[in-house]
Amino acid sequence: MHTETMTATDIAWQEQAMCAQTGADFFFPEPGSSVREAKRICELCPIRSACLEYALIHDERFGVWGGLSEKERLQLRRTRG
Numbered sequence: 685m686h687t688e689t690m691t692a693t694d695i696a697w698q699e700q701a702m703c704a705q706t707g708a709d710f711f712f713p714e715p716g717s718s719v720r721e722a723k724r725i726c727e728l729c730p731i732r733s734a735c736l737e738y739a740l741i742h743d744e745r746f747g748v749w750g751g752l753s754e755k756e757r758l759q760l761r762r763t764r765g
């Protein structure tokens with residue numbers, strides 16, 4: 685959950701989001717850059733699964749959400765059907 689893309693109804697999540705404390709830079713790396721740091725932060729995040737669902741529902745195309753990269757979310761969407 686990247687706070688700059690949040691709507692009012694999502695604000696309740698903000699305080700628990702690890703990325704709200706670290707900043708969004710890790711989560712939207714330059715093309716070809718590593719997402720390892722972002723994923724490590726997501727692993728420690730208490731709202732990881734909710735964040736991932738949010739990204740899937742809202743079709744978030746860019747950045748790391750819920751510990752998954754853009755490609756990994758695309759794969760997950762395909763396997764879910």
Ligand code: SF4
Nearest residue numbers: 685703726729735750
């Ligand atoms: S799972 Fe990752 S992207 Fe989602 S709110 Fe937590 S730290 Fe941010």
